[in-house]
Amino acid sequence: MTHRDLPTSSTASQTAISVLTALLEARTGQQIAAYRSWRLDTALKPLLRARKLDTLDQLVTQLLQGSDRQIGDSIVDALVNQETSFFRDALVFEMLAEAVTDVEQDGRRARIWCAGCSTGQEPLSLAMQFAERRETSGASMPEIVATDVSDAAIVRARSGRFSQFEIQRGLPVRRMIRWFDTTGTDWVAKPELLALVTYRRMNLVSDQPPPGQFDIVLCRNVLLYLSTNTKGQVFPKIAAALKPGGMLVMGAGETVIGQTRVFEPSKRFRGFYETPIEARS
Template sequence: MLEARTGQQLVTSRVWRIETSLKPLLRERGMTSTDQLVAAMLKGSEHGLADRVIEALLNNETFFFRDHGVFQLLNGEALEVLRAARAARRRLRIWCAGCSTGQEAYSIAMMIADAPERWQGWTIDILGTDISSGAVERAQTGIFSQFEIQRGLPIMMMMRWFDQEGENWYASAELKRRVQFRRHNVLEQPPMPGRFDLILCRNVLLYFPSAVRTAAFDRLASAIEPDGVLMLGAGETVLGQTAKFVSERELRGLYRPAVLGEASKAA
């Protein structure tokens, strides 16, 4: 059911996640086994139960500035390349696909907001999407626990962009205005009209079987500008997965659409 609805596959090494992830749902319903939960879903008497099971099985692991070195590269050479290429229109469209609870999209927003001179007069559209409606709803609130706020977020950024109330931290209204969130499956038609200059699709594709991963890369390729930049997770690569993207020697760890990338290598 998970694979049919989301494209994600629970391989043998991840089967343990089923029982672990569903425990809160079992407790809520006074059930003692996943068999009882399966029986309730098959019976079909409870509206939305299957959706809640899917939500529970999705991996929403994320944190601010995950893989800090790649974010440094992104904030330096990569965004500078895009800034030079978009100097005439002074606009960037950024898509965080599989954004989970929003830390990644907010990281990008803070990075740009903290360089006002660099981006003065620019329009920066940042869109975060995820297949989990629960994750998207949480991202939209901009509320993070003490544990979440301490994962990867420099203290100066934390104090500048978040306010503490009790045990939670709340993103400022200005930061929230910089990001939009929407429910979307990366296997569907890309969101928003037009193409994106920068796409982050991190730690999403590794959960897909090979054929589905190739289809996802096709979707990403159809959504990116010919000279755009793609950022994957630390354990992900385009090598042997797709012919639509290639490594960029000028931006190690990031990827470009194949036509541009091959032209760059030839030069």
């Protein structure tokens, strides 16, 4: 991707746009398409206010001076797309329950990795689903590990704190009351729910996956922001993190077809992907 075709933002020179988009891509592998360059202004306005700056050019000047080590992290945290909600694509969670049951038939405890967990709604949805299953059937809890490239997102995820708007996106009242307490206008996940998820910061492109191998990796609506070459690095890394027969779950608008040969559509679960049989050891 080149940046010279990006339209100029209202508060940024072409040079500032190039620096900011290059920083995001270098740190996370994510790209900002030309038609979405308006996100620079929108996403960075709070950071400009916090630093008492008027323009993105001033922000870039501070970045390039190199005297503030946190400014790069702050910029990346602001630009990373954190769109998420509880039980997003409900059918996926139904199939995940079936997939976990299949794993447990071998007498094993399932391991799930949420890669690109944002502020925690996805892993907490899994935790609620399987904790409720445990209450009704006595089935064991899968191990849930959640990672994200953004330090700020991980801090928020660990806090389990959500606004009224966030909590209502995907959660019925019964689950809000069962698993969350109110604090002012916010809703905070109960300690017993938070304890079911292990969070850690991780860059999918440059860092190693969490220790051990997983039965299921959820990487939904993350890879679509990466370049083709970067996806070529990430797919094999995810495949190596899966146990033989393990599955990758991507977003509704994503596919591995034409993207990689290390995964193929699952014959067991529609919309899931697994490594080819000949590639399994």
